[in-house]
Amino acid sequence: MDWGNAIVKEITKDESGKVVQLTGVLHLKGFVKTTKLKLTWLPEMDELVNLSLVEFDYLIPKKKLEEGEDFLDVLNEGTKKETAGLGDSNMRNLQRGDILQLERKGYFRCDVPFVRPSKPIVLFDIPDGRQQSVLR
Secondary structure (H helix, E strand, C coil): CCCEEEEEEEECCCCCEEEEEEEEECCCCCCCCCCCCCCCCCCCCCCEEEEEEEEEEECCCCCCCCCCCCCHHCCCCEEEEEEEEEECCCHHHHHCCEEEEEEEEEEEEEEEEECCCCHHHHHHHHCCCCCCCCCC
């Protein structure tokens, strides 16, 4: 964090297509705002926690219904998106209702805190009001 950029020179994948190694060089004078592609990473360790990042979209995607239009005819079918992720071990201390920022992802509220390793922490996206739709 705040070191600059790393330029990826080679991506190594296993037989199933999973990325197992990145080889690159540090570019310490790089500036994050001018870098087009960004990668967030965590070290592989047993203490990481499973996350479920939940984003919601508008139930009715129109600002105004036409006269006589039934809202049931315009309901957005895809209003919920869940993304699996991994988090730092410090996230085990989150309590229900805590708000945190995930780097380059946005702000989230903890809905289900850490219970055990097999059950993910559930984080709800907090929209900032600038997005048209979160589920594209």
